[in-house]
Amino acid sequence: MIIKRVARAKINLCLHVIGQRSDGYHLLDSVVAFAEYGDVLTFAPSESVTLSINGPFGDGLSGTGDNLILQAARCFDRKNGQGAAIHLEKNLPVASGIGGGSADAAAALVGLSELWELPLPDPEKQLALGADVPICVAGQPLRMRGIGEVIEPLELDQDHPMVLVNPNVSVATPKIFKALNNKDNPAVIDGPQTGWIDWLAKQRNDLQAPAIAHSPVIANVLQALKQTAPMLSRMSGSGATCFGLYQTDNAAQEAALRLSARHPDWWIQTTRLTT
Template sequence: MATEAFAPAKINLTLHVTGQRADGYHLLDSLVVFCDVGDTLSAAPADRLSLRVDGPMAAGVPDDASNLVMRAARFLDLSRGAAMMLTKRLPVASGIGGGSSDAAAALRALSALWDVPLPSPEETLPLGADVPVCMTPRPQRIRGVGARLCPVPDLPTADLVLVNPRLPVPTPAVFGALTRRDRSPMPEELPRWPDAAALAEWLGTMRNDLEAPAIRVQPAIADVLRVLRAEKPLHAAMSGSGATCYALLPAGQGAGLAETLKAAHPGWWVASGAILRDTGAA
C-alpha cells in the first residue's frame, strides 16, 4: 500500500549567525516555523528505488541519485526499493528548506512503507543541516549547526505570505558576503506571545543576519521586502538565505494579500498559508 507525507515550507522567522567552526560550518540561532504550503512525497512498493518529479515547480529538479530524496531513501535502507513521486510546489533553492523538507518527508513515508524505524532528527544531520528540524515540522529553535533543536513557547495562530522573485541566490555566495560571523544570539529565554501582533513586535527586535548579504548578492530581495512592507503586514523579513521573504499577518488575512501580490507581480512566486502549530506530518 502506498504511503504519503507532506513536506511543508520551513521559514526562519529569525536567523542570528553567532559563530563559525574551524571546519567552516556556521553556528546559528534561529526561530523556525513551518507553513501549510509545501510539496508532497508518495511512495509505493517496488523492486527497485526510483523517483519521479511533477508539479508546478518541477522544472530542473533532478530525479536521479543527486536528489536529496533519493539520498534520504538510501540513508534509511540501502537494499529496499520503492516507487517515489515528488510533487514540487515550492521553488528550489529559495531559503524555505524545500529539499530538506522533501528528504524528511521521504524518510517518514518510507519508514511507514518499509516498516523500519524512523531515525531521530539528530541522526539525519549527515543529509544536511536543515533536515533535522524538518523531521518534526513544528515551531522550534535551532542552535549550533542545525542538530540542536529546542522547544519554544506556543506560537499564536497566524498567516504567512511567502514571496520569491524567481531569481537564484546561491547560499555559499550569501555566506561569503557576510561581514560578521560572531553576532549575538536570541535571548536565552524566549517570551510567550499572546497573539500575532505580540509575536511581530518581538520579531522586530530580532534579526536575519543573512538578509543584508543576500540583498548584496540579489538586489531583487530588497524590492520584494519594500513591496511587502508597503502592504503594512504585522512584520516582514527574509527567510533563511533567501530569496523568499515572508509577511506575518493575523489568521485569515494571508489569502487576500497573496491575491493582491499575484495580480501586481505575476512574475513572482506567491503563496499563503497558516503557521503549523502541530507536527504537520501526514
C-alpha cells in the same frame, strides 16, 4: 499501500549567525516554524527505489544520483527487494530559503520509515543530509542552534495567516554565507512564547543584507510586503523567499492579490504558519 507526506515549507522567523567553527561550519541561532503549504511526496511499494518528479518547479530536477530524497532512502538498513516508487510534486521554488530540499529529504525519511516499517535513521545520519533536515523531521516550531543539531521545541501561542513571496530568483546558500562580513553576531534574545510576534520583531536575519547585495530584487519584495501592513515581514533563510504574517485570512488574501496584481512575475502563495 500508498503513503502521502507534505514537505512543508520551513520558515526562518529569525536567523542569527553567531560564529564559525574551524571546519567552516557556521553557528546559528534561529527560530523556525512551518507553513501548511509545501511539496507533496507519495510512496508506494516497489522492488527498487525510484523517483519521479513533476510540479511547477520540477523542471530541471533529477530523479537519479545525488537527489536528497534518494540519499534519504539510502540512510535505511533495508532488506533486498525492499524498495519504493517515490513521486515528488515540486510546489516550492528551488534554492529559495524555505528548506525545499531538506523538507523533501525529511518527508522521505518519515514516509519511508512508515512504508518499510523501519525506525528513522539516527540524528547524525539526518544531519549528514543537511543542517535543516532534523528540523524538518521534527516539523514543529523550535529554536535551532549550533549547526542545526541543537533543537529546542517552542510552544508559540497561535497560528497566523501568511503570504510567501519569491521573485523567481534562486540563491546559492554558500555564496550568501561567504558574503557575510560579520560572522560573530549577538544571539537571539530570550523571550516569551506568548506575544511572540513582538518578540520576533526585535530579532534579525543576518543573511538578509548579503542576500540583497547578491539579488537586489529581494529589497523590492520586502518593501512590497511592508506596504501590505503585515504584523511581521522578513526574508527566510538565505533567500530569496520572504514572508509576511497577518492577523486575518482576509488580510493575507488581500495582500496576495495586491502583490500579484503589481508583480505578476513573482511567485506568491497564501498559506498559514502553523504552531
